[in-house]
Amino acid sequence: MKKILIIFFLFFTILMVPLFSLAQDNVDTQIRDEIFEARVEKVLEQKEIKREDSSQAWQQNILLRGLEGKWKNRVITYKGISDLDVVSNNTYRAGDRVLVQYSSSPDGSEQYYIIDYVRRNYLYALAVIFVAVIVLVGGKKGFKAILSLALTFVVILKFILPQILAGVNPLLVGLIGSLAILTIIIYLTEGWNQKSHLAMISVFISLFLTLLLAWLFTYLTHLTGFAQEESAFLISATKTAINFKGLLLCGILIGTVGVLDDIIIGQIEAVKQIKEVNPNLKKGQIFKAAFKIGNTHLGAIVNTLFLTYAGASLSLLLLFTVKQEPFLNFSQVLNNELIATEIVRTLIGSIGIALSMPFSTWLATMWLKAKRD
Secondary structure, eight states: OHHHHHHHHHHHHHHHSOSSOOOSOOBOOOOOSEEEEEEEEEEEEEEEEEOTTSOEEEEEEEEEEEOSGGGTTOEEEEEOOSSOOOTTOOOOOTTOEEEEEEEEOTTSOEEEEEEEEOOHHHHHHHHHHHHHHHHHHHHHHHHHHHHHHHHHHHHIIIIIHHHHHTTOOHHHHHHHHHHHHHHHHHHHHHOSSHHHHHHHHHHHHHHHHHHHHHHHHHHHTTOOSOOSHHHHHHHHHBSSOOOHHHHHHHHHHHHHHHHHHHHHHHHHHHHHHHHHHOTTSOHHHHHHHHHHHHHHHHHHHHHHHHHHHHHHTHHHHHHHHHTOTTOSSHHHHHHSHHHHHHHHHHHHHHHHHHHHHHHHHHHHHHHOOOOOO
C-alpha cells in the first residue's frame, strides 16, 4: 500500500507540473451583470399563458429578499408578467431559493431577472447518498472507486480543461489525460500487480486504435466540431484559438475511457478465475471460455453506450420525427453534422471497446499467472 501511495504521489506531482506553457487568462472577465441568491418571500401576482402547442405556463410577479453580499435582506420586486413567452420558465413558491441576475443600463434603470432555482444543497445530499451506498455495498473497493472518481475530476478540471483553454492541441491533451485517468482508476482500485500492468497495456493499445479510427472518420466525414452550440459560446468567451476538431476527438477518447476500464478489467479477472479454478486447461480453452464471457458483457456495454447518447439527445431526436427543415428525410438527417458527430462518437467508441475485449483476453491468457492450490 505504501508503494502505491508513493507512486501516486509522484504521479500527481509530475501531472500537476505544467507540461506546456499556459496562457495567463484567456477568458474575458469583464463583469456587466451581477448574480446573487435570494429567497421568494411572496408571489404577488401570477398569470397563466397558453402556447401555440397547447402547453400551459405561468408568469409571476414575485417579492424577493436578497441572501448574500450587498443584497442581503434587501427586498426586490421581480416583474415576470409580460407579453414575452420564456420557454424554460419555472413556477416559484414562497420559500424557494433562487438565483437572480441584476443588470443596469446607462440611463440608470435597474432590472432583475430570476435565472433558476438554487439546487446545489439537494445535489450535495444526493452526492452523500451516492458515496454512502457505494462504500456500504462495495466496502474497501467501493471506497477506492470513489477516491479514483474524485481524482479523475482533478485530472479533468486541473489538467485537461486548463491545457485546452491555453491553446494546447486538445487531441494530445485528451490522450495524456485519458491515460492518466485510467492509470488512476486501475492501479488505485486493483493495486500494483500483474493484472493491473496487463490492463494498462490493453488500455494503451485500445486507446491508440480508437484515436486512429476517430481521426480517420472525423476527416472522412468532414466534421468540424462546430455542430454544438457550446462552440459558439467558447469562441466569444475566450481569446484563445481552440482546435474544435481536436476537441471533438478529445471528447471521443474521454467518453471511451470509463467503459474501457470496465471491460478490460472484467476480461482479465475472468481469465484469472478460470485459471485458478482449473489450472489444467490449455490456453486455447481458457481464451475460448473467457471470450464467451466477454461476448455477453460486450453486448450489454454497447447497448449502454448507445442508450446513454440517445438519452442525452432526446430533444434532438424529436426534431427528426416532426420532419421540419433541415430534417425532412433520413438522408438529410444523416448528413446533418450534429447527427453525424453523435454517430461517429458512438460507433468509434463501440469499436474501440469491442477491439479491447479479445486483445485483453488474449494478453491475460498468455501472460497472467494465477494462484494455484
